[in-house]
Amino acid sequence: MTDIEHSHTQDLLFRQARTPRAFADIPVSDATMRAVYDLIKWGPTGRNGQPLRIVLVRSPEARERLVRHLAPGNQSRTLSAPLVALLAVDADFHHELAKISPGIAGASEAYTDEARRIRAATNSALLQVGYFIVGVRAAGLAVGPMEGFDATGLDLEFFPDGRHRTLLVMNLGYPAHDAYKPRQPRLDYDEVVTTV
Amino acid sequence: MTDIEHSHTQDLLFRQARTPRAFADIPVSDATMRAVYDLIKWGPTGRNGQPLRIVLVRSPEARERLVRHLAPGNQSRTLSAPLVALLAVDADFHHELAKISPGIAGASEAYTDEARRIRAATNSALLQVGYFIVGVRAAGLAVGPMEGFDATGLDLEFFPDGRHRTLLVMNLGYPAHDAYKPRQPRLDYDEVVTTV
Numbered sequence: 001m002t003d004i005e006h007s008h009t010q011d012l013l014f015r016q017a018r019t020p021r022a023f024a025d026i027p028v029s030d031a032t033m034r035a036v037y038d039l040i041k042w043g044p045t046g047r048n049g050q051p052l053r054i055v056l057v058r059s060p061e062a063r064e065r066l067v068r069h070l071a072p073g074n075q076s077r078t079l080s081a082p083l084v085a086l087l088a089v090d091a092d093f094h095h096e097l098a099k100i101s102p103g104i105a106g107a108s109e110a111y112t113d114e115a116r117r118i119r120a121a122t123n124s125a126l127l128q129v130g131y132f133i134v135g136v137r138a139a140g141l142a143v144g145p146m147e148g149f150d151a152t153g154l155d156l157e158f159f160p161d162g163r164h165r166t167l168l169v170m171n172l173g174y175p176a177h178d179a180y181k182p183r184q185p186r187l188d189y190d191e192v193v194t195t196v
Numbered sequence: 197m198t199d200i201e202h203s204h205t206q207d208l209l210f211r212q213a214r215t216p217r218a219f220a221d222i223p224v225s226d227a228t229m230r231a232v233y234d235l236i237k238w239g240p241t242g243r244n245g246q247p248l249r250i251v252l253v254r255s256p257e258a259r260e261r262l263v264r265h266l267a268p269g270n271q272s273r274t275l276s277a278p279l280v281a282l283l284a285v286d287a288d289f290h291h292e293l294a295k296i297s298p299g300i301a302g303a304s305e306a307y308t309d310e311a312r313r314i315r316a317a318t319n320s321a322l323l324q325v326g327y328f329i330v331g332v333r334a335a336g337l338a339v340g341p342m343e344g345f346d347a348t349g350l351d352l353e354f355f356p357d358g359r360h361r362t363l364l365v366m367n368l369g370y371p372a373h374d375a376y377k378p379r380q381p382r383l384d385y386d387e388v389v390t391t392v
Contacts, residue, residue: 039211043210058392062392126325126326130330147242147316195251
């Protein structure tokens with residue numbers, strides 16, 4: 001590694017970054033989320049399609065609508081998190097391609113098949129969720145990503161237009177003091193990487 | 197943003213990071229790739245499942261086997277890249293859960309339904325691809341991710357066991373001088389983020 005080996009930044013983004021059990025009682029501002037987005041928007045996506053859409057669930061009313069569709073074990077944490085992000089894919093992202101991908105000839109025409117388009121969009125949006133997690137941590141926040149939710153229920157509740165699909169629900173905030181459990185093990189390089 | 201606002205690191209990982217048209221004639225060592233993996237392995241995945249698997253395609257023989265399954269427009273770039281990574285998901289990642297997710301009761305049992313398991317594994321592996329892209333850039337390398345390939349052909353060629361599925365093929369290297377085209381536009385915050 002060149003620039004940031006063993007640095008505080010690597011610790012911040014990956015080594016010390018953890019999913020907290022509890023958040024500090026400190027709000028997460030819209031300005032912070034704007035800074036996060038303005039960083040992670042540069043991450044690469046297929047044909048520059050940028051299909052990720054983000055709903056920041058801030059008001060108590062919206063929070064109640066959200067937790068109804070979460071697994072019971074996730075509800076109290078989400079109610080008490082300073083902010084919750086609903087990360088979704090726009091299945092009709094290709095309507096933006098003429099604007100955001102002008103250099104790629106025929107970009108929009110490649111997505112007339114809906115199943116293929118949604119698969120491509122979901123793949124790119126999940127890469128963007130990865131960038132989002134790194135970007136949120138770069139802002140000094142901790143993330144609590146959750147898979148335990150009723151996706152169909154969430155989609156109907158927050159995306160009645162039918163063109164968005166929820167990928168992940170994520171609690172956001174500054175970690176509480178003493179918020180961490182012992183770290184789970186990771187697979188070794190030789191268990192994951194082969195060279196041919 | 198706290199620690200790294202406007203910093204060189206943010207530029208390195210996101211703002212200046214770009215997909216290069218050409219790579220410098222500088223090899224990418226296994227030690228560098230090991231450092232990348234040892235950083236990005238800490239990124240969060242569903243139930244700590246870590247389903248991403250990486251094949252580094254280094255030898256000329258393996259490179260020839262790979263490019264046969266790429267779209268014609270991607271073949272010459274991939275032949276000339278210093279290194280190519282084949283990023284795949286292990287559909288049977290749950291066999292590792294007893295070891296890597298001991299704190300999560302019943303983690304392995306939740307994945308007996310194959311379709312559900314592969315969907316969950318693919319989602320987490322794509323987040324990991326996002327971390328991988330950031331980690332590769334943290335090492336000073338540039339990435340050229342490609343979607344134009346015959347996934348079935350690649351899977352048969354490199355994963356005859358049938359339990360892995362190719363997600364993305366990625367050229368890796370140090371960017372050549374003058375490797376960049378003008379940057380494509382990005383969607384604005386208010387086009388992507390709504391607050392409720």
